[in-house]
Amino acid sequence: MEVRARAPGKIILAGEHAVVHGSAAVAASIDLYTYVSLRFPTPADNDETISLQLKDVSLEFSWPVARIKEAFPNLETQIPPSSCSLETLKLIASLVDEQNIPEANIGLASGVTAFLWLFTSIHGCKPAKAVVNSELPLGSGLGSSAAFCVALSAAILALSDSVTVDFSHQGWQVFGENELELVNKWAFEGEKIIHGKPSGIDNTVSTYGNMIKFKSGDLTRLKTNMPLKMLITNTKVGRNTKALVASVSERTLRHPTAMASVFTAVDSISSEVAAIIQSPVSDDLAITEKEEKLAELMEMNQGLLQCMGVSHASIETVLRTTLKYKLSTKLTGAGGGGCVLTLLPTLLSGTVVDKVIADLETCGFQCLLAGIGGNGVEFSYIGTY
Numbered sequence: 343m344e345v346r347a348r349a350p351g352k353i354i355l356a357g358e359h360a361v362v363h364g365s366a367a368v369a370a371s372i373d374l375y376t377y378v379s380l381r382f383p384t385p386a387d388n389d390e391t392i393s394l395q396l397k398d399v400s401l402e403f404s405w406p407v408a409r410i411k412e413a414f415p416n417l418e419t420q421i422p423p424s425s426c427s428l429e430t431l432k433l434i435a436s437l438v439d440e441q442n443i444p445e446a447n448i449g450l451a452s453g454v455t456a457f458l459w460l461f462t463s464i465h466g467c468k469p470a471k472a473v474v475n476s477e478l479p480l481g482s483g484l485g486s487s488a489a490f491c492v493a494l495s496a497a498i499l500a501l502s503d504s505v506t507v508d509f510s511h512q513g514w515q516v517f518g519e520n521e522l523e524l525v526n527k528w529a530f531e532g533e534k535i536i537h538g539k540p541s542g543i544d545n546t547v548s549t550y551g552n553m554i555k556f557k558s559g560d561l562t563r564l565k566t567n568m569p570l571k572m573l574i575t576n577t578k579v580g581r582n583t584k585a586l587v588a589s590v591s592e593r594t595l596r597h598p599t600a601m602a603s604v605f606t607a608v609d610s611i612s613s614e615v616a617a618i619i620q621s622p623v624s625d626d627l628a629i630t631e632k633e634e635k636l637a638e639l640m641e642m643n644q645g646l647l648q649c650m651g652v653s654h655a656s657i658e659t660v661l662r663t664t665l666k667y668k669l670s671t672k673l674t675g676a677g678g679g680g681c682v683l684t685l686l687p688t689l690l691s692g693t694v695v696d697k698v699i700a701d702l703e704t705c706g707f708q709c710l711l712a713g714i715g716g717n718g719v720e721f722s723y724i725g726t727y
């Protein structure tokens with residue numbers, strides 16, 4: 343009995359960080375996915391463990407079911423989701439510690455903790471094997487943590503009683519509205535373990551796909567016929583979302599009034615971005631005008647992200663490089679390195695795009711052109727149920 347789920351990564355067009363503090367943000371899914379397969383062993387397998395294989399980092403973790411029962415004598419499965427208590431988090435952290443994660447990969451510990459908590463909350467101590475692989479760079483601002491939590495939640499729920507599914511369906515299928523909501527809620531609880539204080543935008547756009555406006559937990563799905571092309575540049579500078587979100591909160595505590603103004607400005611920028619994206623496109627001139635406005639708003643948002651203290655020398659290098667070609671750029675996700683977005687206007691020639699990419703790659707960065715606004719989470723059964 344095996345299920346496979348996939349969940350997309352995302353770009354944030356406007357509003358990262360400020361969205362954690364109640365401002366609006368606009369995000370879109372991208373066509374790079376995290377995949378999770380989940381399988382319950384058959385009696386013939388004689389496997390009494392819960393295991394997690396992380397292919398992207400070539401690591402595998404495994405816990406005998408008896409060890410988990412010993413650590414969690416009072417474990418109860420729960421639907422709908424509730425938050426992981428501090429006490430449970432400590433118990434799970436000790437199970438994760440026992441796996442001796444290499445120091446170089448210590449950032450994975452929170453993801454492994456999220457897996458153990460999501461799985462045991464829904465299936466208790468049932469033996470199972472989960473395998474994860476991703477097309478997303480990890481820890482780079484493209485929402486790998488959310489895609490990981492959404493794909494895990496989807497796979498775990500797809501093998502649970504709380505989801506009614508059509509086993510005869512071949513290939514990828516989508517959940518119903520209620521089930522999507524459940525996947526999103528569980529994934530948000532997983533993101534809390536990885537991020538500390540997530541806004542919920544990343545798991546929401548990974549669950550629902552397309553393009554969304556998100557404010558204080560409320561989702562608005564955006565309808566657009568505007569062709570939007572973004573160059574994504576990965577500075578390859580590693581960073582950690584939890585630490586960056588915490589640093590913005592600390593700055594907010596030190597300068598509450600100034601930061602409130604910054605967040606209000608970001609809120610206006612995001613609302614304007616959403617309005618531009620949604621307004622009907624009539625002709626090339628209208629597209630060019632909209633692109634010019636978007637470009638300016640991206641520059642303004644980047645300035646405010648600098649005010650929040652989440653830019654980085656590598657991001658500034660991308661800004662300077664793209665400015666030579668009069669292109670507008672902003673960081674995406676938590677910043678501090680990671681990925682940067684450059685708006686590529688529709689009428690920009692392919693030769694210029696190639697030159698920009700060559701310049702950025704000379705700096706040691708990695709460029710990619712991802713499809714924007716595709717499907718959200720999907721799942722597929724493998725073999726018989």
Ligand SMILES: Nc1ncnc2c1ncn2[C@@H]1O[C@H](COP(=O)(O)OP(=O)(O)O)[C@@H](O)[C@H]1O
Pocket residue numbers: 376396398449450451452453454474475476479480481482483484485486487488490536537581582583584675676
């Ligand atoms: N494919 C994956 N395999 C293992 N862990 C993952 C994977 N994707 C995400 N994670 C978890 O998410 C963390 C990165 O999340 P984060 O710092 O929020 O960056 P981002 O979400 O921008 O990629 C990793 O350190 C790890 O704990």
Ligand SMILES: C[C@@](O)(CCOP(=O)(O)O)CC(=O)O
Pocket residue numbers: 357358359360361362482483484485486487537539540541542543544583587674675676677
């Ligand atoms: C900085 C933030 O706005 C986005 C973080 O995205 P990522 O984990 O860097 O992909 C945090 C959040 O909204 O939870």
Ligand SMILES: [Mg+2]
Pocket residue numbers: 485486487488537544583
């Ligand atoms: Mg993340």
